[in-house]
Amino acid sequence: MGFAVGGESGSRLSRKLAMPVSGDTLLRMIRSAGFEPPDAPRVVGIDDWA
Secondary structure, three states: OHHHHOOHHHHHHHHHOOOOOOHHHHHHHHHOOOOOOOOOOOOOOHHHHO
């Protein structure tokens, strides 16, 4: 939920789904996930340039 909507808004949504969690906890979980950014594209098409 934190990845989809963020901290505080995820907290509000989780309360409505009967799974209360704080916004800070969601952000802490996102930071600990260890996301690695994808490699840079080697070829850029004309539609990507515009």
